[in-house]
Amino acid sequence: MKKITRLFSVVLSINITTIDVIAQDVPIYDSQAIFHPVISKNGMVASQEDLATQAGLEVLKEGGNAIDAAVTVGFTLAVTLPRAGNLGGGGFMLIHLTKQQQTIALDYREKAPLAATENMFLDENSNVDQKKVRFSHQAVGVPGTVAGLAMALEKYGTISLKRALEPAIKLAENGIIVDEDLYNSLIFSRRNLQKNPASLAIFYKSDGSPYQIGENLKQTDLANSLKLIAKQGIKAFYQGDIADKIVADMEANNGLITKEDLAKYQPIIREPIVGNYRGYQVYSMPPPSSGGVHLVQILNILENFPIQSLGQNTASTLHLMVEAMKFAYSDRFKFMGDWDVINIPIPRLISKNYGNSLSKKINLQRATPSQNILPHPIFQSNESKETTHYSVMDRYGNAVANTYTLNFSYGTGIMAKGTGILLNNEMDDFAAKPGVPNASQLIGSEGNKIAPEKRMLSSMTPTIVMKEGKPWLVTGSPGASRIITTTLQIIMNVIDHKMNIAEATNAPRIHHQWYPDQVQVERGINKDTIELLEKKGHKIIKSSFAMGSTQSIMYEKGRFYGASDTRQPGALTLGY
Incomplete structure (x- = not known):
């Protein structure tokens, strides 16, 4: 089934004889357009x-x-x-x-x-x-x-x-x-x-x-x-x-x-990176993967905002996500590498206090230029996503x-x-x-930088989310620089937006990585939301290819619920 995203709210008169359509940034799901997980x-x-x-x-x-x-x-x-x-x-x-x-x-x-x-x-x-x-x-x-x-x-x-x-x-x-x-x-x-x-x-x-x-x-x-x-x-x-x-x-x-x-x-x-998001424990990879640190960092920033009430993939929510992504990816540039070779301030980067401090720097009405977060020249290159x-x-x-x-x-x-x-x-x-x-x-x-026997930095983000101390969600994705943000959106979709794992998997995705200073969006982010983001100062790039290919499993009330991403062919989730 195809997810339908619309941008309206309907106000009915008392006698239900007229309908006024008022433009709002509120995505809704058609009651028939529900994705079903494997159980x-x-x-x-x-x-x-x-x-x-x-x-x-x-x-x-x-x-x-x-x-x-x-x-x-x-x-x-x-x-x-x-x-x-x-x-x-x-x-x-x-x-x-x-x-x-x-x-x-x-x-x-x-x-x-x-x-x-x-x-x-x-x-x-x-x-x-x-x-x-x-x-x-x-x-x-x-x-x-x-x-x-x-x-x-x-x-x-x-x-x-x-x-x-x-x-x-x-x-x-x-x-x-x-x-x-x-x-x-x-x-x-x-x-x-x-x-x-x-x-x-x-x-x-x-x-x-x-x-x-x-x-x-x-x-x-x-x-x-x-x-x-x-x-x-x-x-x-x-x-x-x-x-x-x-x-x-x-x-x-x-x-x-x-x-x-x-x-x-x-x-x-190694010891995993551990964070807490709205009562759920998030376990992910430490360096030389940057994935766990910045996944937890972004979640710590976003926990300061009422994401659920703002709505899934609304301009308000996406604006906050993009700004948080900018801070995380600029820190990736500043700090990350092989943990065995260089000192990385991991406790600070994944702390709630640091996330709170970054959240206060977000202007709710305007995009912060990447140059203002951390100056650096812009370079262009190609994407490698075959993980x-x-x-x-x-x-x-x-x-x-x-x-x-x-x-x-x-x-x-x-x-x-x-x-x-x-x-x-x-x-x-x-x-x-x-x-x-x-x-x-x-x-x-x-x-x-290159050195003998050093492990190169990565964005791979295999992640296990715990609920009451037990595995609740297992997820991850290919996608090179987009791996962290793809994994982030699976977690937000199931925790903040209460989606089942198939809905969470198929929802449209966005990505920002500090430089280049642009928001990449998949098809499915509606036109009105994009226009609202542009009014806030974001440069929007419509992605010519799908972002990631998540393979996810959830365990809830004695059952396993799984979903393979439909963005790439050949994937399969099976249970017994």
């Missing part, structure tokens, strides 16, 4: 790809827990969603263990190689070499996905690594049927992928054409790599045959990753929110020869030159 009793999986969701659900049905299912989904997506699912990238997993009453942030973000240098992507004129930082072997960060998923399973799961890998191995070996989403991604990324012989050989036919919709795509090299990991564990990837092939490919193409880089890589278990998120909840009360990525669609487009593994281009998430934006238009500061 189940025992457990649920929501991911961007249906085969991966099915693989995770089978694990839950067998008695496995949310961590078992999440690791299975992660490995399966490396086969079925190659543009974002991965073995050669990294990410973040938020885990709630109900028995221990503990929430854990697992950081398996990529790291800069030991040979990385601060100015490695600058040309002779000290400008950033965009091709080198995004599409070369030097753009690859040391991958963390295999180590991260394996650590989660070993510490908190109940099944073997071999069992978790079974669906991925089967699908890589026997092949997957190419759907419209995969076909379109191969068309979109053709120029980049076909520059690499290994990628060309896997994803395209001998004449250079992509596999067509309905055809079978086998990934034999990837199947062999997965089998090695199933047999030998992570040593196969970080010290054994797979490592040898990755390093050989690096050495042949001026890459930086060595056997020492791979052998030294370790995921880190993927999935959520899992089980019948035991455990929950997992996982977001991981190669950065760009198919990462660098480079496949390590003989492995079937696509390699990330996460080095672009550093500030290759402080003050110059990356592919997400995000401007980096000194705190995020």
Whole structure:
């Protein structure tokens, strides 16, 4: 069903013979236009790809827990969603263990190689070499996905690594049927992928054409790599045959990753960022993700305003959201980076007092220019949004929110020869030159400059919201710089606006990130609201593409309620 947003209120005369229509900024929902979530009793999986969701659900049905299912989904997506699912990238997993009453942030973000240098992507004129930082072997960060998923399973799961890998191995070996989403991604990324012989050989036919919709795509090299990991564990990837092939490919193409880089890589278990919004506890990722800090910061600002009574996606509400976003993203520029390397004033940034102080700086009638919040030149760049998120909840009360990525669609487009593994281009998430934006238009500061073994800053925001100490909402999204604001709007929609999770997912979204000083809006934000925002001084840009692709699950009154975003094809939520 389609959500209908209108801008009016109707006043009836006493004898109901006349109707006066008065322009108001009040969006309403048609009583027939209701989105319905998936409902189940025992457990649920929501991911961007249906085969991966099915693989995770089978694990839950067998008695496995949310961590078992999440690791299975992660490995399966490396086969079925190659543009974002991965073995050669990294990410973040938020885990709630109900028995221990503990929430854990697992950081398996990529790291800069030991040979990385601060100015490695600058040309002779000290400008950033965009091709080198995004599409070369030097753009690859040391991958963390295999180590991260394996650590989660070993510490908190109940099944073997071999069992978790079974669906991925089967699908890589026997092949997957190419759907419209995969076909379109191969068309979109053709120029980049076909520059690499290994990628060309896997994803395209001998004449250079992509596999067509309905055809079978086998990934034999990837199947062999997965089998090695199933047999030998992570040593196969970080010290054994797979490592040898990755390093050989690096050495042949001026890459930086060595056997020492791979052998030294370790995921880190961190304390999550914790906030409170209108009585709900919000858990999310700490640095090197900026997501948790700024999600809580924005919520702290907005808690000072009567968002519910102002209405969902009204000009008044959107104005407050945009102003709060500006403050958060300017702080991202000022403070954020790898927590292990630089000092970040996290307690202050996520404090209620700081949120209150920022809320008092908001002019309710006028937009504050970004330049007045924190001066900086404006730069333009392109968006990279090919991350993927999935959520899992089980019948035991455990929950997992996982977001991981190669950065760009198919990462660098480079496949390590003989492995079937696509390699990330996460080095672009550093500030290759402080003050110059990356592919997400995000401007980096000194705190995020390149250094050996440093983890690059991220916007990934896997989040678990608790109600009375128990997991109530599990959510997250791809979308690069828009991840934080997309996750924010899911939370506001269910808490402030009392939407069910499907309605919250399908509601139109907006985004502002301090620079460039513009509000991006999806289709569905009505014309009158846009005009009211413009009168307040906002520059409105109508987005040419959808923002994010959330995969969310809620638990309420003994039932799981889930929704996969309709903004991208192929996603599926299943429960049992």
